Amino acid sequence: MIMATAMAETQKGLIDVRDMGVTFGANDNKIIAVDNVSLNVQPGEFVSLIGPSGCGKSTLLSIVAGFVKPTSGDAKLDGNAITKPGSDRGVVFQQYSLFPWLSVRKNVEFGLKMAGLEQSKRNTTARALLDLAELLSFENHYPDQLSGGMKQRIGIVRALATSPQVLLMDEPFGALDTQTRVVMQEILTNIWQQFKISVLFITHDIEESIFLSDRIYVMTARPGRIKAEIKVPLPRPRRAEMTDTPEFMNLVQELKGLIREESLAAMAPEIKDRGLSGFGMKVGPKGVGDIF
Amino acid sequence: MGSMARAKVVALSMVDKHPEPQPLLAVKLSPAENPTAEAGADAAAPINSSALPAPEPEVVPTVSLTKVFRNLLAQITRERITTAALACVSIGALFLFWYIGTKYRVEFYIRFKNVPTPYEVFQQLTQVGLSNKYLVNIAISVRRILLGFFIAMAIGVPLGLAIGKYQRVRDLFMPVVEILRPIPAIAWVPMSIMLWPNNEASIVFITFIGAFFPILLNTIHGVHSLDGVLIRAAKCLGASEFRLFLNVILPGSLPHIFTGLAVGMGVAWVSLIAAEMISGQFGVGYFTWEAYSLVDYPAIVLGMITIGFLGLACSGIIRMVGSLLMPWLAFAPGGKR
Numbered sequence: 160m161i162m163a164t165a166m167a168e169t170q171k172g173l174i175d176v177r178d179m180g181v182t183f184g185a186n187d188n189k190i191i192a193v194d195n196v197s198l199n200v201q202p203g204e205f206v207s208l209i210g211p212s213g214c215g216k217s218t219l220l221s222i223v224a225g226f227v228k229p230t231s232g233d234a235k236l237d238g239n240a241i242t243k244p245g246s247d248r249g250v251v252f253q254q255y256s257l258f259p260w261l262s263v264r265k266n267v268e269f270g271l272k273m274a275g276l277e278q279s280k281r282n283t284t285a286r287a288l289l290d291l292a293e294l295l296s297f298e299n300h301y302p303d304q305l306s307g308g309m310k311q312r313i314g315i316v317r318a319l320a321t322s323p324q325v326l327l328m329d330e331p332f333g334a335l336d337t338q339t340r341v342v343m344q345e346i347l348t349n350i351w352q353q354f355k356i357s358v359l360f361i362t363h364d365i366e367e368s369i370f371l372s373d374r375i376y377v378m379t380a381r382p383g384r385i386k387a388e389i390k391v392p393l394p395r396p397r398r399a400e401m402t403d404t405p406e407f408m409n410l411v412q413e414l415k416g417l418i419r420e421e422s423l424a425a426m427a428p429e430i431k432d433r434g435l436s437g438f439g440m441k442v443g444p445k446g447v448g449d450i451f
Numbered sequence: 452m453g454s455m456a457r458a459k460v461v462a463l464s465m466v467d468k469h470p471e472p473q474p475l476l477a478v479k480l481s482p483a484e485n486p487t488a489e490a491g492a493d494a495a496a497p498i499n500s501s502a503l504p505a506p507e508p509e510v511v512p513t514v515s516l517t518k519v520f521r522n523l524l525a526q527i528t529r530e531r532i533t534t535a536a537l538a539c540v541s542i543g544a545l546f547l548f549w550y551i552g553t554k555y556r557v558e559f560y561i562r563f564k565n566v567p568t569p570y571e572v573f574q575q576l577t578q579v580g581l582s583n584k585y586l587v588n589i590a591i592s593v594r595r596i597l598l599g600f601f602i603a604m605a606i607g608v609p610l611g612l613a614i615g616k617y618q619r620v621r622d623l624f625m626p627v628v629e630i631l632r633p634i635p636a637i638a639w640v641p642m643s644i645m646l647w648p649n650n651e652a653s654i655v656f657i658t659f660i661g662a663f664f665p666i667l668l669n670t671i672h673g674v675h676s677l678d679g680v681l682i683r684a685a686k687c688l689g690a691s692e693f694r695l696f697l698n699v700i701l702p703g704s705l706p707h708i709f710t711g712l713a714v715g716m717g718v719a720w721v722s723l724i725a726a727e728m729i730s731g732q733f734g735v736g737y738f739t740w741e742a743y744s745l746v747d748y749p750a751i752v753l754g755m756i757t758i759g760f761l762g763l764a765c766s767g768i769i770r771m772v773g774s775l776l777m778p779w780l781a782f783a784p785g786g787k788r
Contacts, residue, residue, distance in 0.1 A: 226683060246689035256684040260702040260779050269698070270688035303782040321689060 170202035171237050172324035172357035174223060178232035181218050191382035192218045195232075198376050198385060200325065200357045205348075207360045207368035209414070210378030210386075211422040216361050219383070220329050223359060224250050236325065246270055249318030253330040255310045257302035263313055264289065264298040270321035288316040291350065308339040315350065325357040332367065341399060344370055348397050365414045369407060370397055377417045380424040387417055567749040572756070575749035585738070589757065592723060592734040595651075596765065599658025600719050607666035607715070608708055612700060614667075615674025628667065636661035636722035640729050654726045654734070661722030662715035669711025673704030706780060709773040713766055720762045735761065 181193040193215040200206045208216045221227040225244040234241045257266045267285040289295045292312045332340045377387040553568040579585045613620045647653040685699045727736025739754030
């Protein structure tokens with residue numbers, strides 16, 4: 160912790176979320192999405208947020224990105240309160256979010272164009288980034304000509320083009336097939352090590368969170384709270400073979416236990432009481448009388 | 452002289468080997484193909500090409516023509532031949548129906564008694580086709596369409612973008628749009644004559660009304676159907692409100708805007724012809740109605756065919772501009788390729 164504080168003085172990219180609460184609706188329809196969450200991402204750290212679907216992890220990311228305002232508490236980046244979206248936080252979305260009317264290179268240039276950079280400098284930066292993503296030969300293609308994995312790689316380098324202090328990733332590989340996911344995870348760790356920026360990564364995939372992260376926050380079912388914080392002591396650079404080591408397996412088991420409780424809690428109360436074994440037998444209506 | 456001949460051979464073989472030679476190549480070779488150039492300089496010229504001035508324009512087309520010809524040949528595929536054949540069958544069937552109906556003066560509920568034959572219409576075309584009266588009528592109709600359509604586009608697209616983006620603008624404008632929209636442009640004819648100082652302005656206004664609502668509503672729909680994640684992505688990349696409009700909302704809505712323009716152009720023609728028939732002086736609609744009043748039946752059909760061709764040309768131009776402005780659509784899911 161002392162080391163981390165020392166780093167924070169030299170390096171930017173500290174995300175600090177304090178006592179965060181988010182409620183949607185009012186009165187009877189009030190839904191508490193996030194309840195009293197505090198978390199942080201140290202400069203240069205890779206942190207994952209994992210939890211059952213609907214636990215508010217994407218809402219949390221939206222707040223850090225500046226799309227949603229919290230009901231209580233605050234989110235800060237390097238000590239400054241986050242109020243609106245900005246190019247100091249790169250965001251990679253779960254859905255493909257490339258502009259279909261721009262070529263691959265123009266997509267990567269977009270943030271630089273918004274910053275008012277001149278064409279030749281935009282071009283140089285974009286081409287260097289595309290080279291890093293090994294997609295330079297596709298610079299003049301349109302996004303619709305590319306595969307899902309390629310689109311997400313471009314999404315990542317586009318977010319990096321404006322040199323943000325942090326990268327916020329909302330289940331970026333959720334729509335990809337398993338093989339592509341594994342490759343993308345390795346590419347992401349490489350890019351992260353080169354850029355040395357903080358990453359807040361949302362996922363519901365346990366292996367993915369362990370493979371990528373320095374630290375993992377586990378969230379509870381709605382209302383979302385932080386249930387546990389787990390450090391991942393695996394050495395860097397991470398390799399695909401590491402997923403077979405006992406250390407990795409143990410972490411998977413530990414996280415699976417934590418997540419399973421919450422996934423059950425997120426389902427209907429009856430299932431929660433009886434466990435999954437009771438599913439299907441007594442849940443449905445018994446007869447016509449139950450329906451009318 | 453010998454060196455020049457060799458240079459020529461090289462030039463020709465280059466053209467044969469590469470159906471699409473680089474423009475630079477054509478520049479390099481051009482002096483060698485030009486017999487008027489000095490022979491001594493010729494052999495060296497293709498090599499020291501870096502300091503070469505622009506080529507003589509009459510030489511380059513020789514290469515380009517080969518290219519164009521090859522491209523044309525490559526485009527003649529079985530697929531395209533079938534499409535063209537079916538188009539001929541479709542139009543041929545229409546003419547055959549017309550021809551048989553008028554030749555035998557068919558009468559089975561619909562009556563071909565007074566309908567002119569295709570030949571009579573063709574004769575009419577050769578008589579009036581190049582006459583000043585006919586061409587002036589076309590020119591006036593086209594001018595009215597262009598004026599009405601472009602004013603509708605200039606107001607409809609920006610207003611549609613604003614209504615689509617801002618809830619308050621929507622709240623302000625949509626009630627009046629919803630009331631005026633169901634009124635067909637033709638119903639505006641009497642009001643338009645009262646409102647505008649002259650006949651010309653009132654006809655342009657009716658054309659504008661016809662084109663305006665399809666353009667406006669499709670633009671609004673285009674903004675609404677824009678994927679929200681693109682707007683969020685643009686905001687995180689630092690786009691200001693104005694930049695968001697110019698670089699995301701406008702290009703993102705462009706496919707729907709062009710749908711609106713195509714529909715608007717169609718409705719504009721309908722409205723224009725009706726307006727010309729009712730209140731007009733000049734114009735293709737007026738030409739057609741006048742022919743009916745004067746019992747000049749072949750001219751009626753000529754007027755109709757003229758309207759058909761003008762409408763086809765206008766929507767064709769819109770489609771062409773659309774595909775030039777939106778090259779990415781060719782790769783979109785469900786696109787052509």
